[in-house]
Amino acid sequence: MTDFWTAIQELSKDPSSSVTQGMLVQRATEFVQRAGAVYSGLSSYQNNLNTQIKQNVDKINKYGNQLLTLNDQIRAIESGGIEHANDLRDARNQILDELAELTNMTFSEDRYGSVSVQIEGVDFVKDGTCYEIALKTDEATGFYTPFWPQDATYTVRADGTRDYNIDGAEVFDLSVEISSDLNTDIGGLKAMLLARGDHRANYTDLAEGKYDSVSQSVVMNIQGEFDQMIHNVVTKVNDILAKAAGVQTGDLELADGTKLENARYCTVRAISPKGGAKSMAKISANYEVVYILDPAQGEEAIAANVAKFQALAEQHGCSDVVVDEWGKRRLAYAIDYKTEGYYVLMSFTSAPEFPKELDRILGITEGVMRSMIVCKDE
Helix, strand or coil: CHHHHHHHHHHHHCCCCHHHHHHHHHHHHHHHHHHHHHHHHHHHHHHHHHHHHHHHHHHHHHHHHHHHHHHHHHHHHHCCCCCCCHHHHHHHHHHHHHHHHHCCEEEEECCCCCEEEEECCEEEEECCEECCCEEEECCCCCCEEEECHHHCEEEECCCCCEEEECCCCECCCCCCCCCCCCCCCCCHHHHHHHHHCCCCCCHHHHCCCCHHHCCCCHHHHHHHHHHHHHHHHHHHHHHHHHHHHCCEEEEEECCCCCEEEEEEECCCEEECCCCCEEECCCCCEEEEEEEEECHHHCHHHHHHHHHHHHHHHHHCCCEEEEEEEEEEEEEEEEECCEEEEEEEEEEEEECCHHHHHHHHHHHHCCCEEEEEEEECCC
16 A cells, blocks of 8 residues: 555656556556455355355245144144153253244144244144245356245246245344344344345445445445445546646547547556556557667676667567667767667557656667657657
């Protein structure tokens, strides 16, 4: 984070420098990538909760069927009115306690010793039947929604499986206010559903009129806030870069081939919320630079400088970089009492900012006697 703010401060000192612009893009991209990793971690946590939701629904259904078996066994032993199935009753009570941890449940015992159980006010175990909870899987997220099959409608697919419409058949009404006063905060399964939420939130979920969709989910709240922070950073950085680039006027061809005459535009590198660098407007031209190196510095130093300037062009996103070493030639006139120089021609295609930066670097590099950059398109 410190590197990111440092890059912003450096750009404020020299907004026209392609180097400081590039550094800001790099640092901002790193920041967005790290933030994206945190967002992915939140999504993984949602997936873990989703797995636990399925496991708990399977456990609840298992408990329901165990209660049916225990009901039959207790009724058989106690039907004569002499024996008491204490061990079986203890086992049944343990299951009822487990169900109470997972759901908002109530139960009652009839005169024959059988218990009936309701979950969220709906019959779960009654009259020798366990009405198992089913799961609807969201195709987009893979998230499970518990529902009552007996209350849902369905159509039969070509493969014979059922496609359920669970509107009104959900086990939990997650739209109601969660409050201990209203007894709407009971049960571990409901808590997991609320924490997970029903989708992966982003900054648009925090917009006015939409916040209710994430308000009760801890994970979705954090996701939305985090994505909003990323969105704001990306937008602000792109605004800074656009302002630094300035506005140009001329003919412009867009990526889709559309041609605009006498258009006003700016050329900047930008970052995307996904963490990659991109070009907001791809405007480039063909350039040639001729520079003369001092032969006295030796072959290794000459080779190092040639490689340095080629690498500089490539690092700044230049394309079609071609280096042609003309070698040692006699100068038209003496420079610093030297009559020979090592000539190099480098051609490249780039945005207009890079030639300015290249000219600056050439001017401060030891061993460069002269240099000239021309735009071949002008």
